Each structure stands twice: as C-alpha cells, then as structure tokens.
Amino acid sequence: MPELAIFGQHLLNGLLIGCAYALIAIGLTMIFGVMNIANFAHGEFYMIGAFATFYLVSLLKVNYFLALPLAVVIVLVLAIVIQQVIFKRLRDAPVMTTTLVTIGLSLLLEHLAHLLWGPQPQTIPNPFPTAPLSFAGIYTTPLYLFAMLVTAALIVIGHVLIQRTRMGKAMRATFQNKEAAALVGIRIDSIYLYAFGFGAALAAAAGAVLGGFIPVEPTMGGVATLKAFVVVILGGMGSFVGAIVGGLLLGLAEGLGAGYMSSGWKDAIGFVAVILLLLFRPDGLFKRG
Amino acid sequence: MTALLEVKDVSVRFGGLMALKDISLAVSAGEVLSVIGPNGAGKTTLFNVITGRVRPTTGEVRFRGEAIHQMPAFRIAQMGVVRTFQKTEVFGVLPLVEGVLAGALARGDADPEARAREALEAVGLAAKMHFRADQLSYGDQRLLEIAQALAANPTVLLLDEPASGMNHQESAQIVRLIGALRTRGFAIVLVEHNMHVVMSISDRVIVLNYGEKIAEGSPEAVRADRNVIEAYLGVPHADAPQDTDKDTANAGAP
Amino acid sequence: MADTHSRRSPLATAATAAVLLALFALPQVVHNEYLLHLCIVSAIFVIIALGLNLIVGYVGQLSLAHAAFFALGAYVSGLLFIKFKWSMWIGLPAAAVITGLIAFALGWVILRVRGHRFVIITVAFAEIMKLVATNWIDVTRGFMGLPGLTIPALYIPGIGAIDLSSKERFYYVALTAAIITFWLCAKLVGSSIGRAFVLVRENEVLAESLGISAFRYCMIAFVAGAAMAGAAGSLYGHYVGFVSPDLFNFSYITIMLIMVILGGKGTLLGPVLGAVIFTFLPELLREASHYRMVIFATILILATMFMPRGIIFPLVEHLVPKRWRNKP
Numbered sequence: 001m002p003e004l005a006i007f008g009q010h011l012l013n014g015l016l017i018g019c020a021y022a023l024i025a026i027g028l029t030m031i032f033g034v035m036n037i038a039n040f041a042h043g044e045f046y047m048i049g050a051f052a053t054f055y056l057v058s059l060l061k062v063n064y065f066l067a068l069p070l071a072v073v074i075v076l077v078l079a080i081v082i083q084q085v086i087f088k089r090l091r092d093a094p095v096m097t098t099t100l101v102t103i104g105l106s107l108l109l110e111h112l113a114h115l116l117w118g119p120q121p122q123t124i125p126n127p128f129p130t131a132p133l134s135f136a137g138i139y140t141t142p143l144y145l146f147a148m149l150v151t152a153a154l155i156v157i158g159h160v161l162i163q164r165t166r167m168g169k170a171m172r173a174t175f176q177n178k179e180a181a182a183l184v185g186i187r188i189d190s191i192y193l194y195a196f197g198f199g200a201a202l203a204a205a206a207g208a209v210l211g212g213f214i215p216v217e218p219t220m221g222g223v224a225t226l227k228a229f230v231v232v233i234l235g236g237m238g239s240f241v242g243a244i245v246g247g248l249l250l251g252l253a254e255g256l257g258a259g260y261m262s263s264g265w266k267d268a269i270g271f272v273a274v275i276l277l278l279l280f281r282p283d284g285l286f287k288r289g
Numbered sequence: 290m291t292a293l294l295e296v297k298d299v300s301v302r303f304g305g306l307m308a309l310k311d312i313s314l315a316v317s318a319g320e321v322l323s324v325i326g327p328n329g330a331g332k333t334t335l336f337n338v339i340t341g342r343v344r345p346t347t348g349e350v351r352f353r354g355e356a357i358h359q360m361p362a363f364r365i366a367q368m369g370v371v372r373t374f375q376k377t378e379v380f381g382v383l384p385l386v387e388g389v390l391a392g393a394l395a396r397g398d399a400d401p402e403a404r405a406r407e408a409l410e411a412v413g414l415a416a417k418m419h420f421r422a423d424q425l426s427y428g429d430q431r432l433l434e435i436a437q438a439l440a441a442n443p444t445v446l447l448l449d450e451p452a453s454g455m456n457h458q459e460s461a462q463i464v465r466l467i468g469a470l471r472t473r474g475f476a477i478v479l480v481e482h483n484m485h486v487v488m489s490i491s492d493r494v495i496v497l498n499y500g501e502k503i504a505e506g507s508p509e510a511v512r513a514d515r516n517v518i519e520a521y522l523g524v525p526h527a528d529a530p531q532d533t534d535k536d537t538a539n540a541g542a543p
Numbered sequence: 544m545a546d547t548h549s550r551r552s553p554l555a556t557a558a559t560a561a562v563l564l565a566l567f568a569l570p571q572v573v574h575n576e577y578l579l580h581l582c583i584v585s586a587i588f589v590i591i592a593l594g595l596n597l598i599v600g601y602v603g604q605l606s607l608a609h610a611a612f613f614a615l616g617a618y619v620s621g622l623l624f625i626k627f628k629w630s631m632w633i634g635l636p637a638a639a640v641i642t643g644l645i646a647f648a649l650g651w652v653i654l655r656v657r658g659h660r661f662v663i664i665t666v667a668f669a670e671i672m673k674l675v676a677t678n679w680i681d682v683t684r685g686f687m688g689l690p691g692l693t694i695p696a697l698y699i700p701g702i703g704a705i706d707l708s709s710k711e712r713f714y715y716v717a718l719t720a721a722i723i724t725f726w727l728c729a730k731l732v733g734s735s736i737g738r739a740f741v742l743v744r745e746n747e748v749l750a751e752s753l754g755i756s757a758f759r760y761c762m763i764a765f766v767a768g769a770a771m772a773g774a775a776g777s778l779y780g781h782y783v784g785f786v787s788p789d790l791f792n793f794s795y796i797t798i799m800l801i802m803v804i805l806g807g808k809g810t811l812l813g814p815v816l817g818a819v820i821f822t823f824l825p826e827l828l829r830e831a832s833h834y835r836m837v838i839f840a841t842i843l844i845l846a847t848m849f850m851p852r853g854i855i856f857p858l859v860e861h862l863v864p865k866r867w868r869n870k871p
Binding site for chain 1: 671841
C-alpha cells in the first residue's frame with residue numbers, strides 16, 4: 001500500500017534527525033543536570049563538529065571515517081578550554097549570569113565561524129555509493145543507514161557510560177545532591193569538566209554525521225540549540241531517558257509533519273508542544289534521572 | 290481558648306519517604322509552642338506545610354477555622370501566618386528598612402516604612418536601620434529575620450531555630466524577645482534545638498521523631514518522658530535546661 | 544527604590560531641565576540626516592531597553608521574548624495600517640495594548656515557572672511568533688512583509704495638518720515617546736510596585752513568605768515591558784516603512800540584552816545610556832559586522848562575569864553627584 005510506504009518514508013526521514021536530536025539533547029540535559037547551566041551555545045558544538053569534519057575531509061583529504069572521531073576530538077578540546085576558562089569560574093553563579101554567558105558564547109562562536117569559514121553552505125563529501133536502496137517502497141541511502149547506525153550506537157554508548165562507569169555514577173550523584181557528592185569525595189570540578197566535554201562531544205558527533213545531509217553553515221547551531229532545548233523540556237530537564245525518547249519523538253513528529261504539512265510549519269511542532277506541556281505537565285514527561 | 294492555628298492529622302509523603310505522619314497540633318494567641326526533635330524529624334517540613342510551601346498528602350491546616358493548606362504561600366502570609374527560615378534569609382544588598390518593609394508592603398499598608406521601623410525597634414535593630422542586610426553580623430541577621438516577619442503584621446509566628454549558632458548572651462536576648470512577643474498576644478510556634486531556650490520560654494512542647502509525634506505536654510513533662518529520652522539518647526546533659534532562666538523569660542521586656 | 548526621603552536638589556532639577564532642553568533643541572543644531580536617523584533609532588531602543596529592564600533588571604527574570612513583542616507590535620501596527628488604513632496614531636496604542644494582552648496570556652502560563660525553564664520557553668514563544676510571521680502568508684505576507692507604512696501627520700485644530708515625515712519632525716515624536724516611557728518607568732519603579740519588584744529579585748522565597756506574590760509582580764513587569772516593546776515596534780515599523788519576519792531575528796534580542804546589561808540593569812539611566820551607545824557604536828564599526836558581533840559577544844561575556852552592574856552606568860555614577868539618580 002503506497003500510503004503505508006509514504007508514511008514509513010516520512011518516519012524514516014525523521015528517524016535520523018530524531019537520533020541527532022537525542023544525541024544533542026543528552027549532552028544538553030546532562031550539562032543542565034550536573035552544572036545547572038542552560039547551555040545556549042550547545043548547538044555551536046554541533047556546528048563546529050560539522051565544519052571540522054567538512055574541512056578534514058574536503059581540504060585535508062582525511063579519510064571520512066577517520067575525520068568523524070577527529071572532528072569530535074577537536075570540539076572536545078575546545079569545550080575543555082571553554083570549561084576551564086569560563087564555566088569553572090561560574091560554578092555557583094545565578095541563572096541570569098550563566099545564561100547570558102552561554103548566549104554570548106553562542107554569538108561569539110557563530111560569528112567567528114562566519115569570519116573563519118564564510119557564510120557559504122557546504123556539504124561533507126559522501127564516501128558511500130550514492131545509489132538509493134529501497135525496501136517495501138521506502139527509499140534510503142547507504143550514508144543514511146551509516147549515519148543512523150553511528151548515532152544510535154553513540155546513544156547506546158552514552159547511556160552505558162552514564163549508567164555503568166564510575167564517572168557516570170559520580171555525575172548522577174552530583175545531579176541529586178552536590179554537597180553530599182562533594183562530601184563523599186567526588187571532585188566537582190572534574191565532574192563538570194567531564195559533563196561539559198561529554199555533552200559537547202555528543203553534539204559534535206551529531207554534527208559530523210549530519211553534515212553529510214544538511215548544509216553546513218555557521219547559523220546551523222542556533223536551530224540545533226532550540227530544538228535541543230525543546231527536547232530537554234519535553235523529556236524533563238536532567239532526564240537522560242527523556243532526552244532520548246523526546247529526541248526521537250520530536251524527530252519522528254517533524255518527519256511526519258514535513259511530509260504531511262508544509263515544511264515551514266514543522267518547526268512549530270516542538271515549540272507548541274513545549275508550551276502545551278507547560279500548561280498540563282510542568283515537570284516534563286519524565287522524572288529526573 | 291479557641292486555637293488560632295490548627296494542624297489536623299497532617300501527613301506528608303515525598304516519593305517513598307513519609308516525612309510527617311498524622312501530625313496534629315494547635316496553638317492559641319499568647320502561647321509559645323515548641324516543636325523539638327532530632328534532625329530529620331520533620332520539623333521544617335511541618336513549617337513548610339503550615340506556610341503553604343508544601344502540600345499535605347492528607348490532613349488539613351486551619352487558621353481561624355479557615356482551611357489554608359491549599360492556598361499559595363503568599364496568601365497564607367498575608368492572612369497572618371508568617372515564618373522565619375532555618376538558613377538565614379534576608380534581602381542581601383538592600384538597606385534594612387527596604388527589606389523589612391516587605392511584609393507591610395504586601396498587605397498594602399499605607400506607610401510600610403513606619404511599620405518597618407517599628408519592627409526593627411521591637412527586635413533592637415533600630416540603630417542599624419540604614420545598614421545593608423548583608424553587612425550585619427550573624428546574630429543581628431537572625432534578629433532581622435524576626436523583624437521582617439513582624440512587619441508583616443502576623444497573628445501566628447513560626448520561628449525556625451531562631452537561636453541556632455548563638456552564644457549564651459544572644460540566645461538570652463532571643464528568649465526575652467519571644468517572651469515580649471507572647472505578651473503582645475502573638476501565637477508562636479518555635480522549632481529549636483537549643484533546649485535551654487525551649488525550656489525557658491515554652492508553654493507547651495511537642496516532640497517529633499521520624500515524622501511522628503511522640504510526646505506532647507509541658508516542658509517538664511516532656512523532658513521526663515521516656516520516649517523522648519530514648520529518641521534523644523546520646524544527647525549530652527549539658528543541654529539540660531536550667532530552671533532559673535524561666536524567670537528571666539517570664540519577666541519579659543516591656 | 545522609592546527615594547522618598549531625598550529631595551531633588553536644585554542642581555538635579557536644573558541638570559534634568561538642561562538635558563531635556565538639549566534633547567529638544569538637537570534637530571536645530573544637528574542637520575545631518577544620518578545622525579538624526581541614529582538619534583531616532585536610539586530613542587526607539589530606549590523604549591525597548593526600558594521595557595526589558597523591568598523584567599531583567601527589576602524582577603530579575605531573563606526574558607528572551609522581548610524582541611518578539613517588539614516585532615509583534617510592528618506587525619499589529621502594520622496590519623492595521625495595511626488592512627484598515629489606520630494611522631500610527633491608532634496603531635501605536637493598539638500595538639501596545641495588543642502586545643500587552645498577548646504578554647498577559649503568555650505570562651499567565653509561563654510565569655508559573657522561573658529560572659531556566661522560563662528562559663527557554665520565552666525562546667520557544669519567540670520562535671513560534673517568527674514561524675507564524677513567516678508562514679501565515681495570507682495574513683502577514685510572509686517574507687514579502689508589509690510595505691508602505693507611513694508616518695502620519697499630526698492634526699491640530701485651528702492649525703491644520705503638520706507633516707511629521709521628515710527626520711527632524713519624527714525625531715520629536717520618538718523623543719516624546721521615549722520621555723513618556725522613561726517617566727512611566729520612573730513612576731512604576733518609585734512606587735510600591737517597584738519596591739516589590741526589587742524584593743522579588745533579591746530573594747523570591749523570602750518575599751513570598753512575607754506575603755508578596757512573585758507571580759503577580761513578574762506579570763506586571765512582563766506585561767508592562769512587553770507593551771513598551773510593542774509600542775516601540777509600531778514606531779519602528781512606521782519609521783522604517785517596512786515590516787518583515789526579519790524583525791524576529793535573534794540579533795535583535797541580543798542587542799537589546801547588551802543595551803540593558805552593559806548599560807546597567809536595575810537602574811533607570813543605565814538602559815537609556817546603553818540604548819544610545821549601542822545604537823551609535825555599531826555604526827562606527829559598520830563594515831565589520833561579524834567582527835563587531837565577536838567583539839560585542841566577548842564584551843557581553845566578560846561584563847556578565849566580572850561587571851554585573853554593567854559598564855556604562857557605574858562609569859556615569861562616578862561622575863554624577865549622588866542625589867539625582869534613582870538607585871537600584
């Protein structure tokens with residue numbers, strides 16, 4: 001049945017973006033939960049991840065599969081610098097202060113990107129054969145499948161890191177009760193560094209992977225940040241599961257929305273959902289975890 | 290004497306934790322009721338329920354007969370049930386008068402500054418009126434908190450550990466102040482760890498342990514109560530009250 | 544803070560009079576069209592900054608919806624002009640009122656939460672408004688925008704119609720609006736409401752426990768600020784002559800925040816000075832628009848971290864005698 005295939009196609013189109021949203025949102029929600037910072041510059045890590053990949057592959061002729069982790073490392077280094085220079089000093093600063101700083105940072109990075117790389121949208125070269133694959137009337141490409149695989153794997157890895165490793169557990173402990181965590185011997189500064197770096201790395205990975213499908217340009221970070229915030233609010237600020245489920249749901253909803261409504265309005269889905277959610281369930285869809 | 294403030298069978302559950310279980314109490318005008326108990330017994334939760342910061346899972350709170358436990362916190366304060374906090378809360382960078390007038394402002398008082406000045410005089414901070422709140426010593430800040438509450442023209446005062454961290458002289462001053470307030474007709478509920486203060490000033494004492502009321506009565510009766518002694522096992526005798534100080538408290542201030 | 548105990552010294556009154564005189568005399572001395580243009584835009588941004596300051600500086604909530612209210616006001620006024628041929632004299636108050644009502648409805652829902660979630664939801668609102676302006680083509684004409692807005696003439700019985708479309712003349716309109724806004728803010732801030740704003744900002748939990756409804760005062764600041772932004776939007780739209788979804792760009796809220804924060808939030812003069820300086824300053828760095836933003840962004844970060852009272856106002860405080868300023 002063609003309707004089913006079309007439906008499936010829209011869902012599939014939304015799935016990758018959903019995974020990307022989930023990746024970006026996990027980092028954002030973690031930074032919020034551990035450091036109590038609403039990182040408005042988060043999307044810029046996504047953007048720089050994409051740009052770094054583009055430059056590595058296109059200009060430095062680095063192998064695509066090598067460029068992806070390399071780009072993440074580059075962003076990680078940047079994130080560490082930012083954390084040590086700026087956020088370390090703002091450890092218990094009020095909401096207005098940290099938010100304004102992240103807004104400033106977002107502007108700084110975006111306009112630096114303009115200066116360094118120009119406004120021209122780029123696309124990361126595709127290392128896979130471009131011939132579309134199809135099954136049951138739904139079309140996709142090898143690159144798309146690879147991208148989904150990578151993002152899904154990263155989500156799982158992220159989940160495992162948070163739930164199973166010592167660092168992950170320490171982060172979650174800090175979440176719940178900072179003073180208690182410090183008393184127990186957890187070094188808060190290390191946790192902050194880890195959380196911030198981890199979040200930035202995930203966002204960069206999303207950018208690196210997605211850069212093969214969408215135009216890579218300096219303003220792409222802004223949109224990503226907004227969507228990530230929508231996901232984080234829908235899923236509950238500080239909830240990892242919420243970020244994952246929320247990201248996937250939003251991506252799928254937008255995929256369907258773009259397919260059945262005009263693509264201009266699809267962006268509104270998330271924003272309206274946020275305001276509706278606040279009307280009916282102020283604490284988010286999930287509890288903090 | 291009809292009770293001004295009544296707590297009836299209030300229970301508060303946070304997730305899996307029962308913070309308060311079937312707590313009932315009543316306090317009337319011109320009475321000091323102390324609530325004591327080990328840390329974590331639920332004393333601050335009790336205050337939070339009475340002042341509307343936390344909703345009871347079951348039970349109700351009545352002020353002058355009217356149910357207030359579902360009202361927003363600011364409404365309850367406007368009605369005349371005002372509290373201080375365990376961790377000192379003041380209006381940081383504002384001059385004392387500007388912060389203290391908050392309660393009067395909230396009630397639409399015509400001259401909030403006059404109200405603030407009166408409150409500062411009542412606690413003995415009138416001389417420091419133009420200081421900034423964050424420039425005061427710890428002891429003065431605790432007094433400031435009481436002034437803030439007084440300016441809101443309360444009927445019921447809930448004082449959360451007003452003598453904590455104070456030396457003997459300062460806590461004696463608090464005892465005198467509470468005595469004076471009682472004479473003026475306030476209904477006062479006091480949470481305190483300082484047994485000296487509790488024994489000096491209380492008309493009645495309630496003991497909480499793990500969210501439950503385990504004793505109620507006069508200070509002497511409670512002090513001798515077995516359950517209370519068990520709950521406090523390990524508390525050094527130095528905290529045992531000196532009877533002579535009761536006279537100081539009852540003499541009160543003018 | 545209501546400085547009811549201080550009397551305005553004769554020096555302060557004289558200085559105020561002098562400044563007002565200078566402001567009104569300005570077009571007689573300055574004839575450069577470009578400079579007058581900057582003065583007009585400054586005046587409009589003074590209104591915006593004063594409004595934003597109520598929410599950000601006085602009650603202490605970071606609202607990123609302010610630029611959206613500005614753009615909304617422009618659209619309201621523009622639509623009334625295009626559909627009904629109603630001039631700015633109706634469009635401006637309508638913009639203020641309608642924007643205020645929208646802010647009321649929005650605030651009713653979102654001011655229940657504060658802190659981070661509030662900030663993010665104001666962003667969501669702004670984005671929704673942008674999407675509506677861009678996509679609801681039947682009404683807003685999308686990116687084609689609303690062209691042809693004009694500055695109305697002023698009808699005085701007995702004298703006739705006074706044309707206000709020249710820069711010199713419109714400057715007076717903008718200046719008057721800015722002065723009225725300043726006066727309104729001064730009255731608000733000096734009243735009990737203004738004192739309550741500060742109490743909520745300094746310690747919300749404590750203020751609530753003493754009977755002050757934080758929600759109520761946040762609403763007042765939010766709605767008043769939004770109405771001012773809406774009025775400014777109307778002025779801007781008619782002055783520039785064209786209203787488009789570009790007015791919803793994130794760059795607007797950025798510059799508004801810079802004006803208020805660097806100018807000195809929580810004071811009356813700070814946002815005024817911030818608005819003027821940050822209207823003129825970018826023009827000096829005009830060609831290097833991305834360099835300029837990098838510099839501004841860096842200053843914003845540094846100022847927020849190290850100079851919470853702003854840059855401009857503390858500077859002025861040094862120079863101006865204590866008595867004739869409104870202290871935060």
